[in-house]
Amino acid sequence: MKIIGTGSALPEKVVTNDMLAGFLETSDSWIRTRTGIETRRLLSTETLSELAMTAAMKALESSKMKPEDIDYIICSNVANSYVTPSLSSIIMGPLGCKCPCTDINGACVGFIYALDIADAFVKTGKAKNILIVAAEEPSRFCNWHERETSVLFADGAGAVVVTEGEGFRDFIVTGDTHTDVLYYKRQMEVTPYDRVEEKTQPLVMQGREVFKLAVRSCIKDVDTILERNGLTGKEIDMYLLHQANKRINDSIREHLGEPEAKFPLNMTKYGNTSSASIPILMDELSREGVLKDGMKLLLSAFGGGFVTGAAILDWSAIEYDKENNE
Numbered sequence: 012m013k014i015i016g017t018g019s020a021l022p023e024k025v026v027t028n029d030m031l032a033g034f035l036e037t038s039d040s041w042i043r044t045r046t047g048i049e050t051r052r053l054l055s056t057e058t059l060s061e062l063a064m065t066a067a068m069k070a071l072e073s074s075k076m077k078p079e080d081i082d083y084i085i086c087s088n089v090a091n092s093y094v095t096p097s098l099s100s101i102i103m104g105p106l107g108c109k110c111p112c113t114d115i116n117g118a119c120v121g122f123i124y125a126l127d128i129a130d131a132f133v134k135t136g137k138a139k140n141i142l143i144v145a146a147e148e149p150s151r152f153c154n155w156h157e158r159e160t161s162v163l164f165a166d167g168a169g170a171v172v173v174t175e176g177e178g179f180r181d182f183i184v185t186g187d188t189h190t191d192v193l194y195y196k197r198q199m200e201v202t203p204y205d206r207v208e209e210k211t212q213p214l215v216m217q218g219r220e221v222f223k224l225a226v227r228s229c230i231k232d233v234d235t236i237l238e239r240n241g242l243t244g245k246e247i248d249m250y251l252l253h254q255a256n257k258r259i260n261d262s263i264r265e266h267l268g269e270p271e272a273k274f275p276l277n278m279t280k281y282g283n284t285s286s287a288s289i290p291i292l293m294d295e296l297s298r299e300g301v302l303k304d305g306m307k308l309l310l311s312a313f314g315g316g317f318v319t320g321a322a323i324l325d326w327s328a329i330e331y332d333k334e335n336n337e
Contacts (some may be wrong), residue, residue, distance in 0.1 A: 018294055077170060120312040
């Protein structure tokens with residue numbers, strides 16, 4: 012399986028650290044030092060489905076495929092305004108696709124989980140051309156009276172089109188139960204027979220525990236997938252890591268002993284966009300011409316659950332329409 016098209020979309024609203032310091036007990040220096048984030052994009056006048064459709068349309072356009080060519084849509088989404096129908100169902104009509112579609116919740120690893128599922132579909136012949144959309148609005152999970160999570164998260168969407176071909180070498184996806192370190196709970200509707208009290212709980216994150224789990228788990232995934240494919244860290248041209256926290260990514264980089272140039276960052280300007288972070292970064296690097304034909308890329312992400320994922324692929328350069336390459 013290989014990637015033949017990419018797309019992304021971000022909200023217009025840019026929120027700086029100083030803007031947050033205006034109503035939170037924080038500062039630009041505090042946020043930068045602990046996270047590496049300088050600005051982020053937050054939904055204000057747009058909707059998540061609009062971002063998802065824009066990212067998907069860009070991916071379709073760059074893949075040179077028509078909507079009717081798509082055999083399956085997989086949407087990675089943790090939560091949005093609709094419980095049902097799925098986000099994939101909402102966007103497929105306006106896109107003009109007529110195919111099966113489904114949403115998955117793999118937390119911040121959702122994009123890699125979706126790629127792994129798509130790879131299985133392609134290999135078994137269930138589908139040939141698959142549209143993957145990762146669209147997230149984690150800013151809506153946070154308690155905006157507390158700085159612990161609200162300074163981290165932002166909104167956005169990234170998408171890719173995959174098809175048959177030589178590209179992805181291998182995948183690793185893992186899961187372990189550590190639900191207490193990172194969770195967001197929404198209250199369900201009450202029935203006449205409900206005897207269990209439920210409350211809405213804004214996003215809870217045990218920062219130190221998440222940091223330790225993320226670093227340890229991602230390093231294990233990276234080491235395992237490299238060894239399994241007979242590769243060394245030096246043979247990877249670029250590492251596209253989940254854009255959650257610069258200190259986490261630096262810890263993984265230092266373990267591998269690789270230069271900063273191999274670990275591109277966009278969390279500094281976009282914040283943590285959950286499962287959308289890697290496809291947004293991939294689209295940006297591809298359109299800028301940073302990703303060259305034949306490059307070996309390693310993807311790695313972690314998320315609530317606690318879940319992790321990694322993948323290795325040989326990149327095939329994508330040609331973009333210059334007029335629409337924004």
